[in-house]
Amino acid sequence: MTQPAITFAGRDRAAVVQELRRLMPGMTELRTAFAFGLPALDSCLPEGGLPCGALHEIVPGSHATSAALGFIAALLAHIESPPPGHPSGVGVGREKLFFVLPAYGLRDHGRLYGHGLRALGLDPARLILVETARRNDTLWAIEEALRSGAPAAVAGIIDKLDLKLSQRLHLAAVDCGLPLFLLRPAHDLESSAAATRWRIDTAEAARDRFGLVIRPRWHVSLERCRNGRPGDWIVEYDHVAHRFSLAAALADPAHACRANQTNKAADRKVHCA
Amino acid sequence: MLAAQTKQTKQPTEKCIAPERPFVLAVASAGGPRIAALNEAAEAAGLAAGEPLADARAKAGFLQVRAVDPTADDAALRRLTLWATRYTPTASPCDEANGADGFFLDVEGASHLFGGEEKLVADLAARLYRHFGLPARLAVADTAGAAWAASRFHAQNPCILPPGRQAEALAPLPVEALRLAPDTCATLRRLGFKTVGALLDKPRAPFAARFSAELLRRLDQALGRIDEPLVPIVPPPVYHSLRYLVEPVVTQDAVVALASRLMQTLTHVLTRDDVGARVLKLSLFRVDGEVKTLDIALTLPTRSMPHVARLMALKLESAAATDDAGFGFEAVGLAVTRAEPMPARQTELTSAGLEDRTERCAALIDKLQQRLGPSSVRHFEAVASHIPERAEMLAVVNGAALQSPPPEVAREAQVDSPARPLLLLPHAEPAEDVMALVPEGPPRRFRWRGVTYEIEHAEGPERIAAEWWRSPALTRDYYVVEDSGGHRFWLFREGLFGRETKKADWFVHGLFA
Numbered sequence: 018m019t020q021p022a023i024t025f026a027g028r029d030r031a032a033v034v035q036e037l038r039r040l041m042p043g044m045t046e047l048r049t050a051f052a053f054g055l056p057a058l059d060s061c062l063p064e065g066g067l068p069c070g071a072l073h074e075i076v077p078g079s080h081a082t083s084a085a086l087g088f089i090a091a092l093l094a095h096i097e098s099p100p101p102g103h104p105s106g107v108g109v110g111r112e113k114l115f116f117v118l119p120a121y122g123l124r125d126h127g128r129l130y131g132h133g134l135r136a137l138g139l140d141p142a143r144l145i146l147v148e149t150a151r152r153n154d155t156l157w158a159i160e161e162a163l164r165s166g167a168p169a170a171v172a173g174i175i176d177k178l179d180l181k182l183s184q185r186l187h188l189a190a191v192d193c194g195l196p197l198f199l200l201r202p203a204h205d206l207e208s209s210a211a212a213t214r215w216r217i218d219t220a221e222a223a224r225d226r227f228g229l230v231i232r233p234r235w236h237v238s239l240e241r242c243r244n245g246r247p248g249d250w251i252v253e254y255d256h257v258a259h260r261f262s263l264a265a266a267l268a269d270p271a272h273a274c275r276a277n278q279t280n281k282a283a284d285r286k287v288h289c290a
Numbered sequence: 291m292l293a294a295q296t297k298q299t300k301q302p303t304e305k306c307i308a309p310e311r312p313f314v315l316a317v318a319s320a321g322g323p324r325i326a327a328l329n330e331a332a333e334a335a336g337l338a339a340g341e342p343l344a345d346a347r348a349k350a351g352f353l354q355v356r357a358v359d360p361t362a363d364d365a366a367l368r369r370l371t372l373w374a375t376r377y378t379p380t381a382s383p384c385d386e387a388n389g390a391d392g393f394f395l396d397v398e399g400a401s402h403l404f405g406g407e408e409k410l411v412a413d414l415a416a417r418l419y420r421h422f423g424l425p426a427r428l429a430v431a432d433t434a435g436a437a438w439a440a441s442r443f444h445a446q447n448p449c450i451l452p453p454g455r456q457a458e459a460l461a462p463l464p465v466e467a468l469r470l471a472p473d474t475c476a477t478l479r480r481l482g483f484k485t486v487g488a489l490l491d492k493p494r495a496p497f498a499a500r501f502s503a504e505l506l507r508r509l510d511q512a513l514g515r516i517d518e519p520l521v522p523i524v525p526p527p528v529y530h531s532l533r534y535l536v537e538p539v540v541t542q543d544a545v546v547a548l549a550s551r552l553m554q555t556l557t558h559v560l561t562r563d564d565v566g567a568r569v570l571k572l573s574l575f576r577v578d579g580e581v582k583t584l585d586i587a588l589t590l591p592t593r594s595m596p597h598v599a600r601l602m603a604l605k606l607e608s609a610a611a612t613d614d615a616g617f618g619f620e621a622v623g624l625a626v627t628r629a630e631p632m633p634a635r636q637t638e639l640t641s642a643g644l645e646d647r648t649e650r651c652a653a654l655i656d657k658l659q660q661r662l663g664p665s666s667v668r669h670f671e672a673v674a675s676h677i678p679e680r681a682e683m684l685a686v687v688n689g690a691a692l693q694s695p696p697p698e699v700a701r702e703a704q705v706d707s708p709a710r711p712l713l714l715l716p717h718a719e720p721a722e723d724v725m726a727l728v729p730e731g732p733p734r735r736f737r738w739r740g741v742t743y744e745i746e747h748a749e750g751p752e753r754i755a756a757e758w759w760r761s762p763a764l765t766r767d768y769y770v771v772e773d774s775g776g777h778r779f780w781l782f783r784e785g786l787f788g789r790e791t792k793k794a795d796w797f798v799h800g801l802f803a
Contacts, residue, residue: 087803
């Protein structure tokens with residue numbers, strides 16, 4: 018950062034404060050919501066984005082645990098990237114992210130792979146994995162991580178979450194202003210205090226004209242959203258730009274046709290922007 | 291240096307043994323069992339160590355005999371030495387060459403805390419007798435060798451040799467006082483050297499020529515001409531603070547409160563030297579002589595009293611299930627066993643400073659590690675290997691890992707890398723009923739975990755050869771495949787068809803997001 022000479026003489030207080038704010042980006046920067054950058058999606062969310070200090074539940078569809086985890090990784094990478102108006106990104110994007118993994122959580126699906134996270138645009142060096150043996154430890158670790166104020170976001174996997182526990186975790190997230198993403202299984206979904214609940218299903222990836230995968234796609238449905246509206250989209254994620262986009266503009270009509278066939282569930286209407 | 295020789299006859303633990311009657315420990319030897327150790331009653335009956343057991347039985351009439359248990363002896367001596375760290379941090383149990391029946395304490399700079407060497411020795415003797423029932427022989431001297439000799443062979447007990455007078459004090463003692471091998475002692479005696487004094491003013495060259503180097507080394511060590519390094523039972527702390535209590539404490543809260551007060555005293559010293567604690571050791575001295583130690587490792591050096599107190603509380607909480615305080619702890623010691631430089635720095639005006647975040651992160655990791663175990667908090671570490679399962683390992687987070695590289699470096703690396711799955715199966719699982727073009731075509735259909743997937747798209751192969759310098763393995767051809775439902779898998783065919791294998795096997799190795 019350059020060191021501009023500050024002269025306070027002959028300036029009013031507001032100008033000085035303005036100047037100080039400009040010099041110290043850390044002080045003013047208090048984000049309350051993370052926008053996806055997609056009007057169709059952001060309009061369904063309160064304050065035009067994903068609330069920052071809140072509990073968000075991610076529920077995988079059938080055989081879609083890896084897709085749901087991918088969505089969490091993409092969200093983590095997305096909120097980690099500096100906002101467009103941010104001057105230089107000083108101090109942003111270097112904070113650690115905590116991922117609380119119970120020993121039983123991913124047993125059937127292997128383990129998180131750092132090179133795969135990197136392929137989704139999330140620097141694995143920034144992720145700290147916390148392994149727990151019991152559910153109580155998992156909840157404790159999540160809450161400690163939130164309350165410490167050290168990480169930029171906390172993610173976790175949990176096998177069962179009731180209303181009381183979710184309230185507690187949600188309050189911890191609200192108090193600290195940190196997003197908490199919890200992956201919970203699709204069976205026995207009790208009501209919870211989470212701000213949003215997302216259901217993630219697989220979708221055919223975006224391909225280039227040679228048929229190679231260029232961007233992963235997910236069928237994302239916002240099932241519950243406090244102060245917002247539910248919705249249903251096919252979202253694709255660009256790992257280099259940390260950007261979400263809607264998979265509406267399918268170049269190949271045959272692809273679009275197939276995508277519709279696979280997601281032909283009548284109750285899910287695919288919104289296209 | 292203080293040497294304590296504890297009588298080898300342990301307090302008999304079994305009920306059926308009467309301590310006031312002759313009792314010996316026997317060890318098997320070439321000519322039948324011999325006495326290894328004996329109690330006072332047995333000594334009074336005229337027995338001596340090394341005597342054949344059969345003779346001893348004949349002499350004493352009634353004799354209680356048990357076999358020697360060297361492992362238990364060792365453990366007991368270690369426990370006793372650990373207990374003795376209440377006097378000084380540098381305590382060392384005697385090794386085999388020193389008889390393995392006592393311990394050395396380096397009381398230099400510690401004796402004044404007890405009001406001088408006499409008072410320290412008296413206190414030690416009293417406590418050894420009271421807590422452990424051990425009639426100990428104690429000696430204080432300038433060197434470990436002289437203290438050892440005086441504790442065993444000097445007429446006085448306890449015996450405190452004046453500084454610089456080892457030669458005079460040792461002169462009347464027998465040559466065995468020099469810690470020599472039995473046959474060396476026998477040879478010396480045969481030659482007429484019965485006391486240490488007889489050796490002192492003799493020319494060295496003939497001894498060096500006729501005896502092993504041990505003789506002169508031991509002599510020099512006893513007289514302080516050469517150093518004798520001792521191996522302390524616990525690594526000597528860099529900073530140490532100890533508090534004796536008038537009334538023993540039992541509760542966890544009290545221990546934590548004491549520990550934080552000890553940390554407070556340490557903080558001043560640490561700040562003065564610009565260092566922070568990386569490893570702390572809390573020693574709890576129980577009233578009955580047991581010592582409990584808790585090790586606390588920290589991710590980044592710290593001087594923060596509240597942080598250490600919180601970690602102590604967590605650690606004690608997890609240890610409470612297994613350990614009990616008994617009748618309470620009479621002394622509590624806190625030692626910094628590893629200190630690292632921690633330069634003073636100005637606190638920033640903005641609370642969102644990066645260093646501040648790093649510190650908070652380290653504090654969080656410390657806390658998680660205390661409750662969940664030291665290896666529970668890990669991070670990814672890339673390994674230079676092309677084999678996917680070897681290309682990465684999970685390493686325990688340390689301070690260096692917290693200072694992550696700037697994001698630009700990381701971002702460059704990710705643009706042009708081959709496709710890697712988000713989830714890697716711990717072991718590649720065989721895919722069944724694979725329909726694929728032979729020899730080297732992509733798969734069209736496979737069954738995995740009972741579900742059949744029709745493949746719509748396949749990308750590949752990415753050929754990864756085995757690392758021949760390790761165990762022999764087959765080449766793998768990896769494909770990224772997507773089924774009609776949008777599930778993406780990482781499959782590989784093992785072995786080059788026709789060259790390495792007759793029948794290609796397919797495996798599922800990972801799941802893409």
